[in-house]
Amino acid sequence: MGATSEEVAEARGNWTAWTLPQDRDIADAAKSALLDSGEGGRLAFRIQRKSGEVGWLQEFVAPLQGPVSLGFLRDVTAERLSAEAFATARNFATMTTVAGRMSHRSANALSVVIAALDLLSQTPLSLRNRMFLADAQEAAKEMESLVRALQGVAFGGVSKPEKIDLQAAVRDAEATIRRSAPENIDLSVNVDAGLKDCVAGASAMKIALMTLLLNAIDCLPEGGEIEIRAENTCLDPRQAERHGLSPGPYVQVAVRDSRDTSGVQAEVDDPETDLASSLMPSTNFVSLYSLIRHFGGLLLSEIIPDEGAEIRFVLPACEPGRQERATSDKMLGRAKPSARLLLVDDDRRMRRIVTDWLLAEGYDVHRAASGDEAVAMIGGGLRPELIATDIVMPGIMQGNDVVWAARQLIENLPAIYLSAYPSDTVVARRTCAPGDIVLAKPLERTVFLNAVRRAVASCELQTAQILH
Structure with a gap:
């Protein structure tokens, strides 16, 4: 507590004298109420340490005879801070889920508004109506900046991938859980000694780790075992092609828990989506799935018979010296x-x-209203020369799944991904294949049509494009 034994002895019997001045009356009243009840109890209050830092003390008081009482004091600063961090992590996970849904719908709606205003600007208007149109276009631009900000919140304020020390991130998450998880949770951590750094966002990584760990804790109301495992891995060409990624080195973080899985169907068509979505609340799944996929990774899951369940995410490992070719506009021509x-x-x-x-x-x-419908159309004989698809949609088949399925039948099929999330976050230089284009919503007509021309004309190019 930052006090000498003499100072502690002097304060004995009146610990609330150390309380912050603005909290002192409340703490004194709470202590008096406990003593007057004849039963005693616990109270916690903030103190000002000698160093100037604010901490928390917990006092247990019990009345004895007459004015005499018994008290025990404990410094609970670390516990309070951990509990606050734990609660913040839960609230932030919920907030990012809501922000993601709001930004997705807002970006779509704003795309329609911008398009309508663009069409209106091409019609004859009176001077007065042109002034109103200019105001509406200015308001649309302001709304676009707000949607971009909301998109940032949905991804923890991260718009660009960066190098992440995964080992440190896992250890930080471990420390938070050890301080805050219920006592009936047995946590173990295994991290590869040579674990590589990965490509993601710092805040996004914290969200992903805490989402998995909080989900595991929630699935063990009576207690149980949780294991965090972080290791290097590699996607071979077949695995990478299945998920629309590039083969090569990746890192994997797995959270395994000892929940009862007797009611979970282990045999599913797509273990990446079907099973994972049944192992956590749907809101958490949508947020985590979108986050991991948009940083160029995978969200996988597994039922371990008689042991529990495991959910893991895979992200691209940092590769020093990786270079990407620039595309020459001279090679594009016109579609x-x-x-x-x-x-x-x-x-x-x-x-x-x-x-x-x-x-x-x-x-x-x-046109198709879902990934499932699009795949059915392709299976029915449709052979498009270009696919323009949203990324996150209702149903099993997402945008990258549609593109992958189509490319099994159509070689070198170009694709444009339409995303309500930050475009560079979506790509993370891994999610899309060489030659693909990513456009961030809200869409602008000229930008989109230029992208279509580029995509059709550049289907032989081997460089991913990011257009803003």
Whole structure:
């Protein structure tokens, strides 16, 4: 507590004298109430240490005879701070989930508004109406900046991937859980000695780790075992192609818990989505799945018979010296206007406005309201020359799944990913294949149509494009 034994002895019987002045009356009243009840109890109060730092003391008081009472004092500063961090992690996980959903819907709606204003600007208007139009366009720009800010909140304020010390991140999460988890939770941690750094966002990494650990704790209300495992791994070409990633070195963080899995179906069509979504609340799953996929990783899960369940995420490992080629606009040329396009988006307004843009340019447009519908259309014989798809959609098949399925039948098929999340976060230089383009919503007509021309003309290029 930062006090000498003499100072502690002098304060004996009146610990609340150390209380912060603004809290002193409340603490004194609480202590008096406990003594007057004849039963005693515990109270906690803030103190000002000699160093100037604020801490927390917990006092147990019990009345004896007459004015005499018995008291025990304990410094609970570390416990209080850990509990606050624990609660903050839970609240932040919920907040990012809500922000992600809001930004996704807002970006789609704003795309339609911007498109409508753009069309209106091409019609004859009176001077007065043109002034109103200019105000509306200015307001739309302000709304776009707010949507971008909301997108940042959805990803922990991170818009660009960076080098993350994964070992330190895991140890920090371990320390928080050890201080705050219930006593009936047995936590073990195994980290590879040569664990590589990874590519993600610092805040995003904290969210991902705490989401998995809090989910494991919530699934063990009667207590149990939780294991954190962090290790280097590698995706071979077949694994990478299945998930639309690049083969090579990755890192993996797994959280295994000893929950009862007797009611969970282990045999599923897609272990990446179906099983993981059944092992955690849907809101947490959507947030975590989007976060990991948008940093170029995988979210995987597994049922371990008679032992429990494991959810793990895989992220690209840092590779010093990796270089990416720049694309020359001279190689792009122009797309043939009659190209057959498949547009996939769960927002009907987005499908309608983007279809209008494409039809006006002479493209042959086919539309799907979900990834599942798009895959069914391809399975039914549709052979598009370009896919423009939203990334996160209802149903099992997400945007990258649609592209992967189509490429099993159509070699060198170009793709444009439409994302309501930051575009560089979506790509993380891993999620999209060479030649793919990522556009961040809200969309602008000119930017989108230029991307379509580039995608169709550059299907032979081997460089991922990021357009803003």
